[in-house]
Amino acid sequence: MEENVLNEVRKLVPQNITHLLPAEDLDSAVLFLLQYSQDRMTKDGNYAEALKAVEAVLEITWEELNTGHWSKVPPAPRQLYTAAAIIKIDILLRNYQHEHGNKVELLKSAVKTADLGILLGAVLSNGDCSMTRIASLLSHALSTISSGSVPQQEASQSSNDTQHSSLTIESIPGVKGHTIKSLEKPSLEQFRAAHFGTRIPVKLTGCMSHWPALLLWKDLNYLRKVAGARTVPIELGAHYVHPTWSQKLMTVGEFIAAHIVKQMGENTPIGYLAQHPLLEQVPELMSDICEPEYCCLSDNLDEGVAVDETDINAWFGPKGTVSPLHHDPKHNLLAQVVGEKRILLYHPDETGKLYPHEGSLLNNTAQVNPEEPDYGTFPNYENAVAWECHLKQGEILYIPPKWWHHVRSLSTSFSVSFWWT
Secondary structure (H helix, E strand, O other), rough: OOOOOHHHHHHOOOOOHHHHHOOOHHHHHHHHHHHHHHHHHHHHHOOHHHHHHHHHHHHHHHHHHOOOHHEEEEEEEEHHHHHHHHHHHHHHHHHHHHHOOOHHHHHHHHHHHHHHHHHHOOOOOOOOOOHHHHHHHHHHHHHHHHHHHHHHHHHHOOHHHOOOOOOOOOOOOOOEEEEEEEEEOHHHHHHHHHHHHOOOOOOEOOOOOOOOHHHHHHOHHHHHHHHHHEEEEEEEEEOOOOOOOOEEEEEEHHHHHHHHHHHOOOOOOEEEEEOOOHHOHHHHHOOOOOOOHHHOOOOOOOOOOOOOOOOEEEEEEEOOOOEEEEEOOEEEEEEEOOEEEEEEEEHHHHHHHHHOOOOOOOOEEEEOOOOOEEEEEEEEHHHHHOOEEEOOOEEEEEEEOOOOEEEEEEEEEEEEEEEOO
């Protein structure tokens, strides 16, 4: 079966990929090296030389992509990275089909290369070669040939077995808030009139009971099977404003083993798969959920105005993950699929009492810590009015734009956020 899948991948690889790149915006020497790698692969069958050349292109491009702020990286080097990743995958698959090396390791390398192409690359000019599609096909092939080689101890574990004791709302120190209102599956018009239009948070129940994810994502075996080989960025440390915070690329399987099954030791930093479009990267997971109908509401009532697609992000981590007090510019539905969270919220009018960081980079993040309030340094914070939500599995919290929120997971937790305008 995996041979059929790999043939499908090969069909997605363009014949002359350098012609799809903006040559005027790229170093001619690097483009020559890329073309050289494809020629050695297709004309000479010299896969070792081709692989060496394309890995040099990837390394050169990686350095360029990681210099300066990511938002300022132009599309051309990202497209170059995609093209090089595609050629490397083609070389690895040719090695696979000619049995030049360990098949499982070759496929693992191909999947990782595809994921890095998704994370760092950009769509080529013809738009035909879907890296997401390639990664899904490769992941399926890898799952097929490695399904019988998973250690029994690992394969028998599920999140029900690995859940450690949960925190309680009462045990969280610091500020407490007024309880957020809860509604059972409100109509679209009821939600629009009472909460969307008025910008008032609300907890929604009964709106995701039909999601397959509620059952499937409890099982770590399922997550390993569907996404275990996929490479994702993991946040390490207390939270993103902590001085020791960092990020690391690892597979979902490695993340589960190191941070979900083991949980945290004294010297092990918390690991968090946070604000990542995992469901877009792994479409099999996207089929386990449904976008709530409330996301069809829009602030822009003008006819004919294009509306941006909903941003769907995954938040997966152990007990104790924290998102510091911050606000976002879009409407947010935070859907709790596995586990529980405590969310503390503040109205935008309270901004002056929350002491936002100065400067453009963190001005949406408060200096105050609701769990360890320092009223000596931030005296006005004591007068800020807080609201509180205990979000359990199967519940959704609506967070309006600009509402400040602090989030702590009370147990192993998997949430999905929907951001829209």
